[in-house]
Each structure stands twice: as C-alpha cells, then as structure tokens.
Amino acid sequence: MKAIIYNAPYDVSVQNVPDAKIEKATDVLVRITTTNICGSDLHMYEGRTSFETGRILGHENLGEVVEVGAAVDRVKVGDMVCLPFNIGCGFCDNCERGLTGYCLTVNPGSAGGAYGFADMGPYQGGQAELLRVPYGDFNCLVLPEDAKEKEDDYVMLSDILPTGWHATELSGLLPGESIAIYGAGPVGLMAAHAAMIKGASQVFVVDSHPDRLALAAKLGATPINTAQTEAVEQILNLTNGKGTDRGCECVG
Ligand SMILES: [Zn+2]
Ligand SMILES: [Zn+2]
Incomplete structure (x- = not known):
C-alpha cells in the first residue's frame, strides 16, 4: 500500500x-x-x-x-x-x-x-x-x-471537534456563562462552536490573524484582534469591566 x-x-x-x-x-x-x-x-x-x-x-x-x-x-x-x-x-x-x-x-x-x-x-x-x-x-x-x-x-x-468540545468541558462552562477562547485555529473555532451549542451567553475568540477571526465571527463569536490592543482590555471593555466566566487555551 x-x-x-x-x-x-x-x-x-x-x-x-x-x-x-x-x-x-x-x-x-x-x-x-x-x-x-x-x-x-x-x-x-x-x-x-x-x-x-x-x-x-x-x-x-x-x-x-x-x-x-x-x-x-x-x-x-x-x-x-x-x-x-x-x-x-x-x-x-x-x-x-x-x-x-x-x-x-x-x-x-x-x-x-x-x-x-x-x-x-x-x-x-x-x-x-x-x-x-x-x-x-x-x-x-x-x-x-x-x-x-x-x-x-x-x-x-x-480530533478537532471533540478536542475543542473537551476544552469547553475542562473550562467548566455552564449554559448562560461567557467564555474567552484563545486561538482561532481549527481547535479554537471548534471550541467556540461547542460553547455556543452549550448555550454560552457570549463567546470571545482571541487571535491576531484577521482571516481566522473572520471565521470566528461567522460562527457567531465576538472576534478579539490582539494585533490592535491587549485582549484583556478589549474584553473588559465589552463586558462592562466584568470579564468572562470561563476561558479556554486553544493555541497549542
Ligand atoms: Zn490531530
Ligand atoms: Zn483502556
């Protein structure tokens, strides 16, 4: 073969x-x-x-x-x-x-x-x-x-979907909570998709590649471009200073 x-x-x-x-x-x-x-x-x-x-x-x-x-x-x-x-x-x-x-x-x-x-x-x-x-x-x-x-x-x-799904499992995400996902590669995008399936109230996806962030936005997530300003600063601004309930590291 x-x-x-x-x-x-x-x-x-x-x-x-x-x-x-x-x-x-x-x-x-x-x-x-x-x-x-x-x-x-x-x-x-x-x-x-x-x-x-x-x-x-x-x-x-x-x-x-x-x-x-x-x-x-x-x-x-x-x-x-x-x-x-x-x-x-x-x-x-x-x-x-x-x-x-x-x-x-x-x-x-x-x-x-x-x-x-x-x-x-x-x-x-x-x-x-x-x-x-x-x-x-x-x-x-x-x-x-x-x-x-x-x-x-x-x-x-x-691999890709269950790996992203499992990241949200490990984060402890519950329906109605918000989550920040670092990395908009395939696993990060699948984590964002999983978070939305699980009823997350808001999903932020953090990356510096505009093409990947565009895919995150297409999935319904809020893209956070670190090429502009610090991710934490942007997310705090978008959550009235509260931040998110959960987080996933999907950079690799
Ligand atoms: Zn693999
Ligand atoms: Zn075994």
Whole structure:
C-alpha cells in the first residue's frame, strides 16, 4: 500500500510499504478515504520527538471497514467509520471512567495510545491506504447513512471537534456563562462552536490573524484582534469591566 513515511526531520515521502493487516482477533482493517493533517503532526515532522524513521503519520482518519477480526462483533465490513485519534481498550480502569486518552492497556509502560504518533504506542498512522484499528469494536465510530457524502464533516470527529468540545468541558462552562477562547485555529473555532451549542451567553475568540477571526465571527463569536490592543482590555471593555466566566487555551 502507499503511505506517508517519516524519513527524518522535515523529510516525509509517499512510499510503498507492506499492507496493514489484521493482527489480533479484536482488530478492524479500514480502507482510508479521508484523513486530516494536524498541527500536532508538526511535532514529529519538525523533529521534536522520538518518532522513528519509517513510521506512518496520520491520526485523524475516516474510511470503510474492509475486514474484521474473529472477535469483532459490533463493527461490520462495509461500515463507514471515523477513528478518534486516542486508541483505547475499553476495559481498563481509565477507559471505564471515560479517560480513554490515558488507556492503561494499549501502550504498556506509559498511558494512552494514538495512530502514527511519537511515544503513543506502536500503532501506524492513517495517511495510508489501509489502517489497522486495535480493539475495533471500541475504537470505531460507525457513521450514519450519509457518511460518504459528508466525509469532510465527519472526519472532524477524529480530533478537532471533540478536542475543542473537551476544552469547553475542562473550562467548566455552564449554559448562560461567557467564555474567552484563545486561538482561532481549527481547535479554537471548534471550541467556540461547542460553547455556543452549550448555550454560552457570549463567546470571545482571541487571535491576531484577521482571516481566522473572520471565521470566528461567522460562527457567531465576538472576534478579539490582539494585533490592535491587549485582549484583556478589549474584553473588559465589552463586558462592562466584568470579564468572562470561563476561558479556554486553544493555541497549542
Ligand atoms: Zn490531530
Ligand atoms: Zn483502556
């Protein structure tokens, strides 16, 4: 299969590698149809990690199930699935508490696994024609009938939308409260979107890039451009000196 291989810092290439395959009875094999490049891929690409030469990049993946292991029950061949980037087992103490980002099973000696990521287990990435998904019944998000028409939307469930949503969770945001979100990149924009879904009374998005702030405004947020004056000063002015109830750091 073709895959994007990490060769060295600032050096990746499309290469032919052995096909991904079912290795355990709990695996699912997915033919990747859509995958995102993430800002956090830069950690590996720019050589800031211990990512090994020859590894396949890509942790934001979506595709069609082409094979399932003998112990897979819920996921079927032909299902369109999105693969959230954290790999969990579904049965360890942390997974049972919903802390799947710190699964105790999938990355022995550490906690937490991910596809194509440094120090997150031996799992290959999905910027490839095929992806092996461990514990497939737990890690495959089976998509509705319209998946093939909306791949560009559903692939956001692999990282960007839930990451932004989780930032608002960690902030403790309650309906009716106001929130300041620092960073109008994809995660910040998704945090703004999440805050509005959760009933925030006012959402400020802070950045210095006008094009990104325009997207925040389009979502219904109040853009705060730090290229003009200090964000805190602007937000205090817009809230009668009160400031916001909550905040999210989405700069990275
Ligand atoms: Zn990502
Ligand atoms: Zn687990």
